[in-house]
Amino acid sequence: MTRLAKIAWANVRRHQGQTASLLAMMLIAGLVASLGLLLILRYATEFDRQAAAQNAPDLSFAEPDTLYDASHAASARALGAATVETEPVVLLSGEVAFNGADVTATAMYSSVTTDATMDVLTLLDGAEPLTDTSVYAPHLLADLGGYRIGDRLTVRAADGPVLGYTIAGFYNAVYFVSPTSQWYHLYLTAAAFADLQAELPADQWTLLNLQVADGVDANRLYLDYVKANWVDNPLNTGDIVAYSTSLDAAVGGRTFMATIVALIMVTFAALLVILALFVVRFRVRTAIEDSTKDIGALKAVGYTSGQVAGALILQYVGTAFAGAALGVALSYAAVPAVAAVLKRQSSIDWRPGFDAATALPTVVVLTGAILLVTAAAARRVRRLSPLAALRSGLSAHSFRRNWFPLDRSRGPLAWLLAAKQTLQTTGQAAMVAAITAVVAFTSVALVSTYHVTAVDTDRFVGLIAGELTDAQVTATPEAADAVLADLQTRPGVRKAFPYVGGLAMTLDGDWALATATADYAQLEGSALYDGRYPVHANEVAIGVVTARTAGLGIGDTVTLAAGGAAAEYLVTGLTQVYGDGSGYHVALTLDGLGQLFPGYHWTLIDVYLDDSADVTSFADAVTAEYGDAVTVTDTRRAWQATLGMYGDIFGAVAVAILAITVTVIGLVLYMVLSTTIRRRQRAYGIQKAVGFTGAQLMRQVTLTLLPAVALGVAAGAALGYLAFPALMDALFASMGLPSAAMTASALFTAGVAVLLVAAATAIACLVARRIRRVSAYTLVSE
Amino acid sequence: MDQPSLGDVRLAGQSITGRSESDLARFRRRHAGFVFQQIYLLDNMSLLDNALAAGRLLTTDRKAIAAKANGLFDRVKIGPDTRLKFPAQVSGGEAQRAGIVRALINDPVVLFADEPTGALDQSSGTAVLDVLTEVNRTGQSIVMVTHDLKSARRGNRVLFLRDGQITGDLALAPYESDADQARNDTLRSYLIEMGW
Numbered sequence: 009m010t011r012l013a014k015i016a017w018a019n020v021r022r023h024q025g026q027t028a029s030l031l032a033m034m035l036i037a038g039l040v041a042s043l044g045l046l047l048i049l050r051y052a053t054e055f056d057r058q059a060a061a062q063n064a065p066d067l068s069f070a071e072p073d074t075l076y077d078a079s080h081a082a083s084a085r086a087l088g089a090a091t092v093e094t095e096p097v098v099l100l101s102g103e104v105a106f107n108g109a110d111v112t113a114t115a116m117y118s119s120v121t122t123d124a125t126m127d128v129l130t131l132l133d134g135a136e137p138l139t140d141t142s143v144y145a146p147h148l149l150a151d152l153g154g155y156r157i158g159d160r161l162t163v164r165a166a167d168g169p170v171l172g173y174t175i176a177g178f179y180n181a182v183y184f185v186s187p188t189s190q191w192y193h194l195y196l197t198a199a200a201f202a203d204l205q206a207e208l209p210a211d212q213w214t215l216l217n218l219q220v221a222d223g224v225d226a227n228r229l230y231l232d233y234v235k236a237n238w239v240d241n242p243l244n245t246g247d248i249v250a251y252s253t254s255l256d257a258a259v260g261g262r263t264f265m266a267t268i269v270a271l272i273m274v275t276f277a278a279l280l281v282i283l284a285l286f287v288v289r290f291r292v293r294t295a296i297e298d299s300t301k302d303i304g305a306l307k308a309v310g311y312t313s314g315q316v317a318g319a320l321i322l323q324y325v326g327t328a329f330a331g332a333a334l335g336v337a338l339s340y341a342a343v344p345a346v347a348a349v350l351k352r353q354s355s356i357d358w359r360p361g362f363d364a365a366t367a368l369p370t371v372v373v374l375t376g377a378i379l380l381v382t383a384a385a386a387r388r389v390r391r392l393s394p395l396a397a398l399r400s401g402l403s404a405h406s407f408r409r410n411w412f413p414l415d416r417s418r419g420p421l422a423w424l425l426a427a428k429q430t431l432q433t434t435g436q437a438a439m440v441a442a443i444t445a446v447v448a449f450t451s452v453a454l455v456s457t458y459h460v461t462a463v464d465t466d467r468f469v470g471l472i473a474g475e476l477t478d479a480q481v482t483a484t485p486e487a488a489d490a491v492l493a494d495l496q497t498r499p500g501v502r503k504a505f506p507y508v509g510g511l512a513m514t515l516d517g518d519w520a521l522a523t524a525t526a527d528y529a530q531l532e533g534s535a536l537y538d539g540r541y542p543v544h545a546n547e548v549a550i551g552v553v554t555a556r557t558a559g560l561g562i563g564d565t566v567t568l569a570a571g572g573a574a575a576e577y578l579v580t581g582l583t584q585v586y587g588d589g590s591g592y593h594v595a596l597t598l599d600g601l602g603q604l605f606p607g608y609h610w611t612l613i614d615v616y617l618d619d620s621a622d623v624t625s626f627a628d629a630v631t632a633e634y635g636d637a638v639t640v641t642d643t644r645r646a647w648q649a650t651l652g653m654y655g656d657i658f659g660a661v662a663v664a665i666l667a668i669t670v671t672v673i674g675l676v677l678y679m680v681l682s683t684t685i686r687r688r689q690r691a692y693g694i695q696k697a698v699g700f701t702g703a704q705l706m707r708q709v710t711l712t713l714l715p716a717v718a719l720g721v722a723a724g725a726a727l728g729y730l731a732f733p734a735l736m737d738a739l740f741a742s743m744g745l746p747s748a749a750m751t752a753s754a755l756f757t758a759g760v761a762v763l764l765v766a767a768a769t770a771i772a773c774l775v776a777r778r779i780r781r782v783s784a785y786t787l788v789s790e
Numbered sequence: 791m792d793q794p795s796l797g798d799v800r801l802a803g804q805s806i807t808g809r810s811e812s813d814l815a816r817f818r819r820r821h822a823g824f825v826f827q828q829i830y831l832l833d834n835m836s837l838l839d840n841a842l843a844a845g846r847l848l849t850t851d852r853k854a855i856a857a858k859a860n861g862l863f864d865r866v867k868i869g870p871d872t873r874l875k876f877p878a879q880v881s882g883g884e885a886q887r888a889g890i891v892r893a894l895i896n897d898p899v900v901l902f903a904d905e906p907t908g909a910l911d912q913s914s915g916t917a918v919l920d921v922l923t924e925v926n927r928t929g930q931s932i933v934m935v936t937h938d939l940k941s942a943r944r945g946n947r948v949l950f951l952r953d954g955q956i957t958g959d960l961a962l963a964p965y966e967s968d969a970d971q972a973r974n975d976t977l978r979s980y981l982i983e984m985g986w
Contacts, residue, residue: 410835410836410839410874410876413836413838413839413874414835414838414839414842414843414846414852414856415838415839415842415852415856415859415860416852416856417852418852421843421846421847425835425843428834428835428839429834432834690830691832691833691834693830694830694831694832695832695843696791696815697791697818697824697826697830698818698819698824698843698844698847698892698893699815699816699818699819699820699844699847699896700815700819700847701811701812701815701816702811702812702815703812780811783791784791785791785792
């Protein structure tokens, strides 16, 4: 073993550049794989740990006191809750400054002095004592909202009240921290809360937290509770506004981005390993061919084939092991950066310690893969007899065809000679093309994801928002009709129509959220998945997830019920809607909604402006005219503020992966080109002797690989461009949106392709500079 | 191919001392041809392409240079089929004669031959020497380095080098045949005198 190790070590020292590049590839693969596995296996557990530390409830409901009564807690217990706690809260919806924009948020105020044992307040470092004019706020407001301790947090409600408190500290929140839902639980002193209750008697709510008994399905309990206490409640006349969330929804909502990033990383790491396997196989085979005489000498003095192959295996496996182990170690150094990026979406402060359960499998799998490939490639050693090996028996070439004969082929000499070389080493060219195709595919897919989430975001925001308007005007029920009539004739307004969202009801007995408008032809979004929207009062479109779960389809009849009323509807279409209903969605006409809620009147108006109109000017004019009777939201800006972090995250991931792909291309080209130059050293010496300059040879060597690189990049980029819609469909399908219908940007795709080819050219030129060291003089001095 | 450690090297009226590697390469392609002991043809192209790879360095007239190469192959007696073969598919003698074609393709001022028959059997070596002699008769200057008496016998001027110094200089009449006994005796005496 010692002797094998010595031979392996001698080989490592002899090919330091090659060893370093393999080490670097395995290091990157180990780093990315370790990070991906850590995210998959340990990101959600951090949330679980936090939830356990704070004794988080399994389900949480916030109900206005006009709806809530003590029977709801009893109902929860009857449905399977082991522990139920309630506390009074004041709930106010309104506009809040968040990340540079005014967003519609819901603030839930409660007393910091409470007997509650669930969702224990856990203050973060730096918090100051609470006073009667200050609040403790969730850290989401610090992480994403741009707030600091001492800042003023003001909520401007649509119907008048404006509440402002100074932030005294931030706390670690399990619930109500998703930037998409914009929920803030704010803690006041007992005295300040009592004052607030007295000030806003109409905004008093009850927060009901519960933990389920062993063996009880929390999701089932959730559906049953909502149905029993909200939907079927006789008080449900369409204007019930109540909120709910679950631990599952919280963990899913806050870790899905980390999961997506983790899957990208693990997939990319797998691709890197496959590339490394290609390269190692190539390296081992060329090493055997290049070292034929050395192998012959070793065999001649008594080494067995197994020992010779063992030295080779030890060399590559040792390098792979060192690279993978270093990569895993470095992944822990990269954790803070990755955690900081993901925190923008998850608000999870992730600081994992060393995790043997992810580190060891990463190192073992990466090293094992290299071991298998090296062992398979090293079998060629057995076929070498000592005599043949000493005569360099493997070095005889068997070119079958003289490509591009120079007496008949036009074109620059360097191009022709490079083409000859490429076509005589098609296996090598195919390997380079395959590798560059894989990295180009990955790069295009990621950069296109960045493009749709950060650059051209209408489609992405539209998918999440359902309908992307320019503005939304919320009016008081009394003023709604007059405001609508005015908006429809107001200069600069392209169209305005009422839109109802988020009414709770049951669909064939299961809970669903309803939306409604008078004329669906006015919608410009793409929430319709199949069929058509309802036109008549007895028609509905239902969520595609609802349809699949309930086994329903277009043409079926469903029963909608709410508040004691029920009616039958014909399903005319399927919708895809992202949101609280997780796909449990039903779309009706306003007349159709009237069958269940006869006295209901809409208050929300969707507004589309002319291209030349300015949303801010529009909002100022409407607000000036109607005062407290309306609230105007700049929809695009609000969505940008809440969804901008997706673009940031994908941007960071895309930049990181692009950097890695360029590095990988560099390493692969270095390995292949340096091997080519070493093996063709004599040929290049001959060319120098007959008058080729170093620059000509560098051009020739570079051109030998560039067609394969260009072909690989073109194929990978084209495949990435074409496959991107399917990738996005798969990604959004997991969010209840089966048809994302997103297209990659041709400009970005072309940009990535050009960047990769340019980077490859630059790297190839740099590596080809080694050819300057080749001397023609060695030909005559040998 | 190398830089002198002392003095100045001049060829074709130009000093080539201290030039850059690229300058020397351009000078070589225009003024010098090389025939190596180990032949050193490029193994991934045919004999014809080996010659044309050098020839197309100086001209873009593909047809003219191909015609010239074919003419040279005819002169060294390598047939049309053989010249399309790879170096590994021909004999050592054929390969070396192809090497001579490559060396001559750009009409060099001097053809340098480094032990051109060192790696060949006797009959192949004789054929190569015959080609060089024939080329020399057409006015091509050839500088040949050799330890072989049969090769040295072809020269018109024989310089004797010992430890990097020219220690002897013998002028001979043009070579006619190995049967010229007087010429052979003169050369043998000279070499013995030089301590060979």
